[in-house]
Amino acid sequence: MNHRAIVPVQLALTLAFATSLRSEAQTTGAPPQPRPRVTFEAQTLPDNPTEERILAVLDDVFRNQRRGSMSVPPEDGRILRVLAESIGAKHVVEVGTSVGYSALWMTLALVRTGGRLTTYEIDPGRAARARENFARAGVSNIVTLVEGDAHQTITQLKEPVDMVFLDADKEGYIDYLQKLLPLVRPGGLIVAHNMTERMADPRYVTAITTNPALETIFINMTGSGIGITLKKR
Numbered sequence: 001m002n003h004r005a006i007v008p009v010q011l012a013l014t015l016a017f018a019t020s021l022r023s024e025a026q027t028t029g030a031p032p033q034p035r036p037r038v039t040f041e042a043q044t045l046p047d048n049p050t051e052e053r054i055l056a057v058l059d060d061v062f063r064n065q066r067r068g069s070m071s072v073p074p075e076d077g078r079i080l081r082v083l084a085e086s087i088g089a090k091h092v093v094e095v096g097t098s099v100g101y102s103a104l105w106m107t108l109a110l111v112r113t114g115g116r117l118t119t120y121e122i123d124p125g126r127a128a129r130a131r132e133n134f135a136r137a138g139v140s141n142i143v144t145l146v147e148g149d150a151h152q153t154i155t156q157l158k159e160p161v162d163m164v165f166l167d168a169d170k171e172g173y174i175d176y177l178q179k180l181l182p183l184v185r186p187g188g189l190i191v192a193h194n195m196t197e198r199m200a201d202p203r204y205v206t207a208i209t210t211n212p213a214l215e216t217i218f219i220n221m222t223g224s225g226i227g228i229t230l231k232k233r
């Protein structure tokens with residue numbers, strides 16, 4: 001939509017809203033009440049010490065370790081948490097740990113579901129930093145960090161997986177999908193970061209959008225772009 005088109009649209013919306021208030025007042029006889037204003041901004045509000053501790057480390061990583069870590073933005077971290085917790089994930093696999101920021105978001109879900117995370121990182125420096133962050137957050141017992149090239153190391157994985165989060169080499173997503181999809185349980189999810197025109201590998205996009213066994217949606221496409229693929233039951 002161009003900017004000139006926005007003004008008439010806003011005007012039309014304002015008129016429609018005023019009309020709805022007037023008709024409501026006509027039916028109830030009450031004077032129109034202004035609707036309370038809200039901002040559609042939400043944040044994770046801790047409700048126990050475990051969550052508080054993980055959130056404190058997330059906050060610290062966000063403030064002090066983001067540079068060069070290529071971590072997801074907090075809103076994407078929250079999406080990962082909601083997805084993992086809502087499917088009751090017992091085993092999440094992440095490819096591309098970096099310093100553990102997105103992993104920590106997913107542990108917020110896993111401490112509730114009684115689940116665990118297996119996460120893969122090729123860079124030893126980032127892996128070491130991630131381990132420190134998991135220890136500080138008190139989640140080392142539910143996170144296994146596998147160091148090395150995930151194209152090789154994920155082939156060792158044999159257990160069922162509830163959710164995969166792909167956030168490493170973009171041209172590698174197709175290989176990760178082929179290797180991990182057989183392990184994903186029916187009703188499980190494959191979540192892919194950076195599904196934008198500029199960053200996504202077209203081969204991966206084709207694979208997740210042309211397979212009748214999968215249902216894919218794309219969200220946050222004006223931001224970092226996230227593909228959410230359901231392995232149908």
Ligand SMILES: C[S@@+](CC[C@H](N)C(=O)[O-])C[C@H]1O[C@@H](n2cnc3c(N)ncnc32)[C@H](O)[C@@H]1O
Nearest residue numbers: 070071072096098101102121122149150167168
């Ligand atoms: C975008 S960052 C991950 C950010 C992390 N998911 C977060 O949000 O906190 C991508 C990471 O994938 C790692 N990576 C790239 N290729 C890899 C491979 N073949 N195997 C394992 N890790 C890889 C990089 O070293 C980098 O740390």
